[in-house]
Amino acid sequence: MTRDTVFTEIARLLERFRAGDKAVSFDTVIAEDLTMDSLQVMDLMMELEDRFDVSIPLNLVPEIATVGQLADTIYASKVGA
């Protein structure tokens, strides 16, 4: 598993929250560029925890602004960095 494969999987899960035609990128800002409220963001984290079999503590969520940062967080947790 690489950072890119993590990102690809996240982008797939975020399809349903895309606003308009703009593709999900590393720089997509989760709270602004997608149609998600704070509750949906927390639920997405649970879904990602299960998809990647990692723990994403709620404490980290406020620090994750972009999809790229989310992918990094999961990747780091996955490889034990």
Next chain:
Amino acid sequence: MGLFDRFKTIREVHGAVTACGADPFGVKMEKIVSSTEAMVEGRKTILCGSNNYLGLTFDADCIAAAQNALAEFGTGTTGSRIANGSYSCHKALEVDLADFYGKKHCMVFTTGYQANLGAISTLVGPGDYLIIDADSHASIYDAARLGHATVIRFRHNDPADLDKRLQRLANEPGNKLVVVEGIYSMLGDHAPLKEFVEVKKKHGAYLLVDEAHSMGVMGKTGRGLLEQEGVDADVDFITGTFSKSMGAIGGFLISDHPDFEILRVSCRPYMFTASMPPSIVASVRQSLAHLRKHPELMTKLWRNVDTLYHGLEAAGFKLGRQKGPVVAIHINDPALAARAWHGLLQNGVYVNLALPPATPSGTALLRCSICAAHSTEQLRRVINVVTKVGLELGLIADPSVRIAAAE
């Protein structure tokens, strides 16, 4: 950016809700007539959203006890337990509650919110794990933010999901505290406590149950869901409130843990706020004594639950799955729910309007709570009014149409 600019979204949502003709979050209770009736907008209104489960707010003995304490100890303590001392009544209430739950230790807090805030933020610290139900009350989420533990959410009322998440933490050295609620305040469903106990034992975690809405409501003697499920001995910590079945305000934390007393000098929401006024303590002690003497009040409450739940179900409303003193009518459209809420108020019935994100899965709810003191006539009136408004707004189909469709 102005100081209040970031409330733009909330302002818009609140504006859309008040477009129903009134502010569901700013109702003026002009006069409280009894534990089940108030004057609102000049109308006599049945209170069906007050969490006053046992109807003890106007109990003559509770009022007399509060009045006596008021005369004897004054209006307030003007400070915290650590600064101004514990009054004999604070200690006596803690002894009463510990005895009621059959546990060794109890500390009381000034509100139920602070009980959760204090207990949960203090019991686990840096390097520990706090594992909370996804549909937890705001006080639990706020405790998670105040404390220093690592916070993990699990899917609502799902022991297998908790098991999976604890398994991922199996090699982490920190303590693990799992938090669930007896009855969830919005949908009225309750935790599968036996299963949660099995999971927490398997992983060596601690379990805290918030019995805010289930104390004085469930279990043979009113100890809540843990008594009903027979898991008293397996629950490590219990929190609760005096603002619902006890008819006053305040909160508590109970446990058998031998080191419990250290919390009194480490739990900030206990240490840095004024303690409960003696009059409130006295009324709560009397409410608890009343419950212990008259557990049949709960029988009356559950009879009323049957009446309202089955009446609304028969009318065709979509309700929460588990029957209990919180009956939630699901309405998918928040604006429509607000209109229904206002329609009920105009017809002399007060319930709570609950909107996302305070509700799970984006649903709006007309949240009814039932009181042991409700008369059957009052509940029939509530059912009739809700049905009338529901038909007017198309929330339910006309009974004749429904019968025809079923045939």
